[in-house]
Amino acid sequence: MYLCTMYSSELIKGTLKTIILNLLKEQGRMYGYEITQRVKELTNSKIQITEGALYPTLHSLEKNGELSTEKEYIGKRVRKYYTLTKQGHNTSKERVNEFADFVNTMRFLLNIETKMNNV
Amino acid sequence: MYLCTMYSSELIKGTLKTIILNLLKEQGRMYGYEITQRVKELTNSKIQITEGALYPTLHSLEKNGELSTEKEYIGKRVRKYYTLTKQGHNTSKERVNEFADFVNTMRFLLNIETKMNNV
DNA sequence: AATAAATACATAAGTATTTTATGTATAATG
DNA sequence: CATTATACATAAAATACTTATGTATTTATT
Known part of the structure; x- marks a missing residue:
């Protein structure tokens, strides 16, 4: 058992919606607290979504029809369960694709080798 | 010649310092305007650093001793040429490593395949 | 020769997203 | 019985960016 350092908060900025939308696409329906726990598990505590960030984001996504x-x-x-709407499914795909593209661009820009020693 | 869509501004947030520090590590010394043009070139216009974001960031990095x-x-x-200090070299490495790690975590979290159709 | 576009810096107002802090309440654990 | 975990919510402060504005020189266009 070893200690995991979290990423500097700047890095995670802007990816929260993508993470939430993608999780809901894969898991069906989830409630807020569950999302934070699942992300923590899956990332070995490297990404920890705070409630102050999570709930306003969920509300905003709901308001937006996602x-x-x-x-x-x-x-x-x-418990408040969230499910992707039809629009949310599309947005989810778009966001993930955009992030994947962004990552490729950044890997090229920063000369990062494909490292597979993951999580 | 085709039109490139830029990434939604949220995505780039938090990566600006990493991009600048890494470019300076590779190119030696550069001036502000040059940085914006180089990034635009290298990313096929997908990432365009605005001056309103660039200059305050450069000033902040300088103030911080990087x-x-x-x-x-x-x-x-x-023209104002910027060069990495010794500390800046270390920070540059740290930032790029952290980003590479973050990308791996995100790729796992979002189930993204390694796509090589880059830039 | 005059105008527009590119180069090169800077800062300030506004916006969006997140952190930190605070609040409420129930359920489980030691 | 007290602490921790679960589960929601919101508000103030911090941060990082966009958009707008300003100045000035150099190059390209008409």
Whole structure:
């Protein structure tokens, strides 16, 4: 067991929506807290989404028609499940493609070799 | 000749310093305007650094001890050349490594295949 | 010769996204 | 019984960028 250093907060900026949209595309429906935990797991704690960033982003995506919600009660505690709308599916694909393209451009620009020693 | 769509401005956020530091590591010394043109060339216009973003960033990097400057006159017009300090060299490496790591994490998270149809 | 475009710097106002902080409340654990 | 984890939310502050504006010289176009 070793300590993972998180990325400097600047790097993650601008990728939050992409991460959320892609996760929802793959996992179907999820609730906010679940998203933070899943991302933490999948990235070995290298990316940790704060709640202050997450919830406003989810609200914004919903307002924009990318996500729809349904509330569910687990005992007395409420959960808000998010699902991609049809538009959200398209946006998800677009965002991931754009990021993939961006990464290629940056790899070229920064002369980064393809490293496979991942996560 | 075809039109290139730029990336949504969110994506580039947080990578500007990395790009500048890496370019200076590879090219030796450069002046501001030159940096914008070089990045535009190298990325086929996909990344265009605006002056409003560039100059404050350069000033900040200089203030932080990453860059040193020397003025030069081309005719009556001034140019401000930037060079990496020793500290700047280290920071440059760190930043590029961090970005490479981040990209690997993101590729895993987003299930992106290694695409080689670059730039 | 006059005008436009490119070169070269700079800064300020506005916007967007995120961090940090705070708040509320329930459920599980030790 | 107290702490930790779960689960939502929002507001203030910080950060990084876009857009707009300003100055001035040099080169290209008409």
